Amino acid sequence: MADERVFVGDLTRKEFRERIAAGTIKAAIVPTAATEQHNEHLHMIHDTLHASYMAEHAAQKLLPQVVVASPIAIGVSEHWMPHIGTLTVRPEIFCEYVFDVCNSLVRAGIKNVLILNGHGGNVKPMMRRIDEYKDKLGINLRFQSYWDVYDPALVQQHMEHGRLPGHADEFETSTMLYLAPERVQTEAIDNESAALGTREKGEALVGPAVDGVAELLRQMIDGEDINLPTVTFYPEGKRDLVSGEPV
Ligand SMILES: [Zn+2]
Numbered sequence: 001m002a003d004e005r006v007f008v009g010d011l012t013r014k015e016f017r018e019r020i021a022a023g024t025i026k027a028a029i030v031p032t033a034a035t036e037q038h039n040e041h042l043h044m045i046h047d048t049l050h051a052s053y054m055a056e057h058a059a060q061k062l063l064p065q066v067v068v069a070s071p072i073a074i075g076v077s078e079h080w081m082p083h084i085g086t087l088t089v090r091p092e093i094f095c096e097y098v099f100d101v102c103n104s105l106v107r108a109g110i111k112n113v114l115i116l117n118g119h120g121g122n123v124k125p126m127m128r129r130i131d132e133y134k135d136k137l138g139i140n141l142r143f144q145s146y147w148d149v150y151d152p153a154l155v156q157q158h159m160e161h162g163r164l165p166g167h168a169d170e171f172e173t174s175t176m177l178y179l180a181p182e183r184v185q186t187e188a189i190d191n192e193s194a195a196l197g198t199r200e201k202g203e204a205l206v207g208p209a210v211d212g213v214a215e216l217l218r219q220m221i222d223g224e225d226i227n228l229p230t231v232t233f234y235p236e237g238k239r240d241l242v243s244g245e246p247v
Helices: 013-021 046-061 091-107 120-127 130-137 152-158 170-179 199-221
Strands: 027-032 066-068 112-117 140-145 231-234 237-240
Touching: 027 046, 027 091, 027 199, 046 066, 046 112, 046 170, 046 199, 091 112, 091 120, 091 130, 112 120, 112 199, 120 140, 130 140, 140 199, 152 199, 152 237, 170 199
Parallel strands: 027 066, 027 112, 112 140
Antiparallel strands: 231 237
């Protein structure tokens, strides 16, 4: 069976060292997400499972060039603390922790690092620091959420509410119904948008995210210019998640 291991933690130090020495490893992904309330019906690890899945499968499309760091499963979720069980860290702690993980990869000899995010609350804090971090590390460093790669037409085609990622509603319910239906407690769904979630919509949207992230990595490895804003999708189109402006 082909060796499809991509997580750094699933390699021995010998395997990692030999791949670096051979020039095999061209890029790394650092998944970042959250452990936070996802309404009544989804598990709180939702965003982390998604960022990890997209990272793992995108890396596997580019075997053996891309490795994936252990996911950072607690992000900036202060806004959900009224719902107990949510875990959060201060924005500056989150950013510095992610920086240190990236720096470890740089010290190992990796020149392209994609921080692949799965939680909206992490975007503004990290986008305020990313240029500084890129300069400090002296490598090709990017921060993107996995949904940034979507074509707005695809989102409009499948999301009846037109919003993506939203929060624990149509999109996230659909993708989890596809990836791990046992993690969706459908009987507990208590909002109209989540009730629109289907496995079919999830299947239609997971593949293009993996493909888009793999393509983004290819562009990074090839040193191409990339113009991909961090966005969120609304019925009227996509908006920059930091500025709120249409893009
Ligand atoms: Zn979520």
